[in-house]
Amino acid sequence: MTTVTNEQLTEHALKARQRAYAPYSRFAVGSALLDKHGQIHYGCNVENGTYSPTNCAERTALFRAIADGVKRGDFAAIAVVADTDGPCTPCGVCRQVLAELCPPDMPVIMGNLKGDTAVMTVSELLPRAFILEGYDD
Secondary structure (H helix, E strand, O other): OOOOOHHHHHHHHHHHHOOOEOOOOOOOEEEEEEEOOOOEEEEEOEOOOOOOOOEOHHHHHHHHHHHOOOOOOOEEEEEEEEOOOOOOOOOHHHHHHHHHHOOOOOEEEEEEOOOOEEEEEHHHHOOOOOOOOOOOO
């Protein structure tokens, strides 16, 4: 497997951000998800005028990877970037989806357009996450 650095994954997230559909908030977010096979899956936020159907960049990347055949738990890292004062953190819904689909120790690389970054694990972002017991894929 090819090694991808945090900086490289963040650069991929910046490219994905350019594809965001954010006509209402003007808050474009990009995400790049690295699976354990070395494949990068891109995500961007996609808004909707009624807001509820809006999908965040992190979930777009995760859902795309699952649709592409990557199995739950087969992810290595994710980067998320937006135009924020500090590193952009995933929202609560994205944190729950990360907890469901990714290893608890998986790095989440958070960045902004100024180059500020922070790294936390999935379990650090959502301690004591809800996990439905008895789930078997």
